[in-house]
Amino acid sequence: MNQMVKRIIMSVLGVAICGISVGMFKFAALGIDPFQSLMSGLDAIIPIRFGTLYVIVNAVLLLFALIFDRKKLGIATFINLFLLGYIVEFSQGVCEKLMPDAPIWLRVVILLVAIVILCLSSALYFTADLGVSTYDAVALVWSQRQSKIKFAYCRVICDLVCVALGVALLLIAGKDFSEIFGSVGIGTIITAFFMGPLITFFNVHVAQPMLGKPKEKQSAIEQKK
Numbered sequence: 001m002n003q004m005v006k007r008i009i010m011s012v013l014g015v016a017i018c019g020i021s022v023g024m025f026k027f028a029a030l031g032i033d034p035f036q037s038l039m040s041g042l043d044a045i046i047p048i049r050f051g052t053l054y055v056i057v058n059a060v061l062l063l064f065a066l067i068f069d070r071k072k073l074g075i076a077t078f079i080n081l082f083l084l085g086y087i088v089e090f091s092q093g094v095c096e097k098l099m100p101d102a103p104i105w106l107r108v109v110i111l112l113v114a115i116v117i118l119c120l121s122s123a124l125y126f127t128a129d130l131g132v133s134t135y136d137a138v139a140l141v142w143s144q145r146q147s148k149i150k151f152a153y154c155r156v157i158c159d160l161v162c163v164a165l166g167v168a169l170l171l172i173a174g175k176d177f178s179e180i181f182g183s184v185g186i187g188t189i190i191t192a193f194f195m196g197p198l199i200t201f202f203n204v205h206v207a208q209p210m211l212g213k214p215k216e217k218q219s220a221i222e223q224k225k
Contacts, residue, residue, distance in 0.1 A: 006211055007128040011076035014125030017117055018133075019084045023091020024114035027099075028107040031185025033118060034159035034166075034192050035135045036088075040183035041169025054085025061134035069141045074131025081134065111187045118191070119198035120206065126199065127207035139196075155196030163192055 025032040032040065042057065043050050058081045065072050099106065126132055132140060139158045143151035163184055170180045 003211060007130050008075065010124045010128035010207065010210060011074075011130045012079060014121045014123075014128065015076055015079045015084060015133075016087060017121035017124070018080070019087025020091045021114045021118040021121060022084075022088045023093075024095060024110050025118075025187055026088065026092045027095035027102075028111040028114065028187065029182035029185075030107055030111045031181070031187030031189065032183055033115075033195070034162040034188060037166030037184045037188050038162040038169070039166075041166040041173070044170055044173035044175060051085035051089055054088070055082060058134045061138065065134055065137040065141070068145070069137070072132055072137040072140060074129075076125040076128065077131035077134065077137075080125075080132075084133070115187065115191055115195075116198075119195055120202045122195075122199045123202035123207040124210075127203055127211065152196035152200055155199070156193060159192040159195060163188055 022033065022036055025036065031037075039050070039054060039057065043053055046053055062073075062077070062081065065077070095102075095110070102110070122132075122136065126136070126140075135158075139151060139155040142158070143149060143154040149157075167180065167184050170183060
């Protein structure tokens with residue numbers, strides 16, 4: 001199998017797994033990833049279907065990538081843009097049908113699995129280098145346009161901003177504590193602080209070896225700076 005075929009498979013697989021993981025986050029209701037926290041806040045105040053809202057928000061972020069670094073755009077970007085929101089809806093629906101009365105311990109397990117596969121999926125399409133999601137492009141472009149802050153920390157900062165905006169929007173929408181915790185909870189905190197480092201880990205130990213590259217102390221993401 002040649003490198004391009006491997007990269008395409010990694011990109012498509014990465015986006016699909018990402019959508020599944022976010023659906024699992026939403027089902028567990030213990031806090032979703034930071035960007036989806038922002039999306040939940042927007043979803044609470046904008047009365048349109050989530051999948052459609054996801055496309056609109058990412059189209060706005062697409063303008064950022066077009067202006068600052070078009071090299072970040074590719075096949076995976078547009079698969080993510082047009083399909084991820086609907087994959088999330090489908091994944092959440094399947095979980096609700098299979099586990100309608102999931103106990104708290106099972107929801108915690110699902111949350112932990114979702115965090116791991118979300119970071120793995122991000123590493124797959126980062127390394128495939130056929131385009132990343134419009135949100136992921138923000139931290140990547142920021143880290144590569146300056147030398148003081150590494151990617152992992154740029155990602156942490158972007159994630160914390162999304163969490164803060166998500167909470168503010170949910171409060172504005174009049175959501176109660178249980179609804180806010182379902183969107184911004186322990187899962188959100190874990191991903192906000194550890195998603196960047198975990199993506200780097202999977203990039204070095206899983207994604208790069210899949211393309212036949214040797215393991216390196218620094219990820220390909222960091223080396224592009």
